[in-house]
Amino acid sequence: MSDKKTRILQATEKLLAMYGFHGISMQMVAKEAGVAAGTIYRYFEDKDDLLHQLHDHILSHVANKITQDVSDEMPLKKRFRTMWLNIWKMANQEDAPLINRGQFENLPRRQGQEQYQLEQKLFAKVNQLFDEGKASGQFKQLDNEILSVLSLEPSACLARKHVNGVFNVSDDARDAAIEACWDAITQH
Amino acid sequence: MSDKKTRILQATEKLLAMYGFHGISMQMVAKEAGVAAGTIYRYFEDKDDLLHQLHDHILSHVANKITQDVSDEMPLKKRFRTMWLNIWKMANQEDAPLINRGQFENLPRRQGQEQYQLEQKLFAKVNQLFDEGKASGQFKQLDNEILSVLSLEPSACLARKHVNGVFNVSDDARDAAIEACWDAITQH
Amino acid sequence: MSDKKTRILQATEKLLAMYGFHGISMQMVAKEAGVAAGTIYRYFEDKDDLLHQLHDHILSHVANKITQDVSDEMPLKKRFRTMWLNIWKMANQEDAPLINRGQFENLPRRQGQEQYQLEQKLFAKVNQLFDEGKASGQFKQLDNEILSVLSLEPSACLARKHVNGVFNVSDDARDAAIEACWDAITQH
Amino acid sequence: MSDKKTRILQATEKLLAMYGFHGISMQMVAKEAGVAAGTIYRYFEDKDDLLHQLHDHILSHVANKITQDVSDEMPLKKRFRTMWLNIWKMANQEDAPLINRGQFENLPRRQGQEQYQLEQKLFAKVNQLFDEGKASGQFKQLDNEILSVLSLEPSACLARKHVNGVFNVSDDARDAAIEACWDAITQH
DNA sequence: CATGAATGAGTGTTCATTCAT
DNA sequence: GATGAATGAACACTCATTCAT
Incomplete structure (x- = not known):
């Protein structure tokens, strides 16, 4: 799996644990993962897809x-x-x-x-x-x-x-x- | 408990059940409860407080x-x-x-x-x-x-x-x- | 017609004339009209509606x-x-x-x-x-x-x-x- | 004129006719023309230049x-x-x-x-x-x-x-x- | 030459909150 | 007390453009 994709998933997991479901935005994920906001959308269709994939991943x-x-x-x-x-x-x-x-x-x-x-x-x-x-x-x-x-x-x-x-x-x-x-x- | 406060709590519970956490806004709660948006803030400090109080209520x-x-x-x-x-x-x-x-x-x-x-x-x-x-x-x-x-x-x-x-x-x-x-x- | 609505329509017309169709954003309209971005959405459903209403207005x-x-x-x-x-x-x-x-x-x-x-x-x-x-x-x-x-x-x-x-x-x-x-x- | 440049111009014209001015992006043009997004910039300075040249072309x-x-x-x-x-x-x-x-x-x-x-x-x-x-x-x-x-x-x-x-x-x-x-x- | 992943400023839109009435 | 118009920061998402390969 692409390095960036993994980093995005890990960042999402971390932030979700820290701030809960309602406290995270795509920009936060991007920052935490060390990528640009737009980059997330190369690997995930939208926020929902990111969360779905995180679910399966975990x-x-x-x-x-x-x-x-x-x-x-x-x-x-x-x-x-x-x-x-x-x-x-x-x-x-x-x-x-x-x-x-x-x-x-x-x-x-x-x-x-x-x-x-x-x-x-x-x-x-x-x-x-x-x-x-x-x-x-x-x-x-x-x-x-x-x-x-x-x-x-x-x-x-x-x-x-x-x-x-x-x-x-x-x-x-x-x-x-x-x-x-x-x-x-x-x-x- | 004030009539309005109860109505706001009930409206929140109903909407939360219908639309989930993401799907409700203060304006929706106000409308469902039949009060003005600003009125909610007489009874609850902010959205967080409303949700906390709803937690205790339930x-x-x-x-x-x-x-x-x-x-x-x-x-x-x-x-x-x-x-x-x-x-x-x-x-x-x-x-x-x-x-x-x-x-x-x-x-x-x-x-x-x-x-x-x-x-x-x-x-x-x-x-x-x-x-x-x-x-x-x-x-x-x-x-x-x-x-x-x-x-x-x-x-x-x-x-x-x-x-x-x-x-x-x-x-x-x-x-x-x-x-x-x-x-x-x-x-x- | 509400003062704000008129100002928004006039601002849109002016900006459209200055920058053309592709050069204007809702934030620009808001600034030119002297209202907040969100205010536009009290009077117009979305950007399309704003433009449609401007058409009829003109x-x-x-x-x-x-x-x-x-x-x-x-x-x-x-x-x-x-x-x-x-x-x-x-x-x-x-x-x-x-x-x-x-x-x-x-x-x-x-x-x-x-x-x-x-x-x-x-x-x-x-x-x-x-x-x-x-x-x-x-x-x-x-x-x-x-x-x-x-x-x-x-x-x-x-x-x-x-x-x-x-x-x-x-x-x-x-x-x-x-x-x-x-x-x-x-x-x- | 370079084959690629012609294909880009034709792709732009087609997409413009299909989706209108608002509906086209450089990535779409690239895809339709069968070239990489970056390639467009070998032949056109920027999007404006592409559109200008398309104007003259037509x-x-x-x-x-x-x-x-x-x-x-x-x-x-x-x-x-x-x-x-x-x-x-x-x-x-x-x-x-x-x-x-x-x-x-x-x-x-x-x-x-x-x-x-x-x-x-x-x-x-x-x-x-x-x-x-x-x-x-x-x-x-x-x-x-x-x-x-x-x-x-x-x-x-x-x-x-x-x-x-x-x-x-x-x-x-x-x-x-x-x-x-x-x-x-x-x-x- | 050509590529396409990456960027990040910018988009239209929402919404918690305020405050003049 | 109660209202609801107004706010503007924040949101998810897009896209023109760059640059390492």
Whole structure:
């Protein structure tokens, strides 16, 4: 990918994290990226397109991070714990500023089949985890989306509040939270 | 509260739900509320203040709704279930347009001690639920905030996706989700 | 008509005459009119609307000027000569800067029935002249539009070139030109 | 003339006719001409120069067309009629797109002696016609410019309105208009 | 010679805010 | 108190022009 395009995306992510959705203008992005305002329009159709592309860019980054060090051979629980911690770490390493600040969800999303398939592909390993869990009888028989909301979403939510200083989460509390999430999706 | 001020807040909520954050201007709010543009500035310092106050306005509405039909005499589980469903219903009854559309989180939030205390007061009954649960040994020994993220947050998250059509949640699945959230916070 | 609106129209006309169609911006108009840029948009929907309204504004001014001192009792030739000279004078008195500089024709024109009827009404006296001339057998049996192109258009064209200094037209030459235009439309 | 320069001029004329003065940019011209944007600046100083040169380019095309099939041996009236019809035909054959659409007059014109001499040379045959007519006593003793405005200008004006659909001109009306123009410049 | 990415001043337009009435 | 006309800085976006390759 062109050097300039990357710089523009990174600048946008940074500014979005700093000032939020409503606080950034194309001129600010240009300045932060070290390019002229007009240059942005060589790489992105308009502001909407820039934000859409940033969404996809981050989504694929996130998908990669989440499934890092996860292999099909690992036992279910270990896989789950790894993913949960990957999400947690992402926030705490200031690795994905937008995620940290909860601005990512607000990014304008492209609708439609295409987008859905992209997300399915990106999060294939997550779905595989849930599918195996249900097949083996360990997990509750619920849609993957619901399982995800119950077990992984809290990781992001907690991390966000932790990093924003809303409240502190100790290592012990964190490990307990992982267990709680596991409890949420497993049969009892 | 002054009639005009209420009308302005309601107009803002309606427009925010209809057009999103980007799509509203002070003139639109004025028109919708049936007042002159300048009048808004009698009741709100500036646009930011209007949005902040709207945040608090909605927050207190939400707090009321969540604890509706919840009394201290009900058993823990029933109280929890009622709150969970109150959150769920709020979204599905188009009762809180901003919540439904996920615009509420984007509202600029005041930071700081003051805001924290307001939220504590509003959600006192929720905290009481968790405190009792922990005291009786039924709940895990985790901070209330963490318990909330594990058990109530998924209700809002699920409802949002359900109402936005991201995916469908049947009545059975919903009840199973409530059980799962209960599993997350209870001891095993 | 609002004072500000008039000032904006006059400023536009002046700038259009000075810099031509392509040389003016809304900010220039605002500055020349002594109003803020945003004020223009209280009176005109957009730049196009401003130009359209200027067109109509000038058209009605021109129609008034052309038929000044023309009464139905005057003999045909005197009426014709008066109109011809009214056009001529308009240019030479710097009375209608846009006409002088031939920028008027370039103004974006509204199309359609409505516009046509407006023009018919404005130039009713001109049409009446041609109709009477044809009825009495003095004029050639041609459409009023054609008679107009043959006899009055040259007045504007000549005046434009005279005032722009393309060439000089003496008083005698001007009177001869009026006779020539009369020859063009009368029977021989 | 360089192949590239010709292509640029033709592209400009085409785009100007299609989109009007406002609708063309140098990048569009470059694309239409099949050259890089920077290349235009090898052949033209700037946009103004391109437009000026296009003006002259078209002017010389027009001059050629007007005097087509006109020879010194033809009687005055036949020469006049031929020129009048040449102008008429140019518009109706979609031969000179800019003329047809009235965009030609808007082209920025160079002022001054030099420009005047160019036009004199281009329209030498037209001047010759008027000079002979005056010498033989057939034409009125008026400057060639005035005679031209009285007799040839109406052809262009009529053709423009005809082609733009402002009103329809039948073949009979057109012939009558030629006679009327002849009447305008001849002695009676 | 030719290219086309890059520039940045400029465009038309919006809108939070003010203030004379 | 309430109004709404007026403001002008800011916005997203364009485009004539340059210059390293």
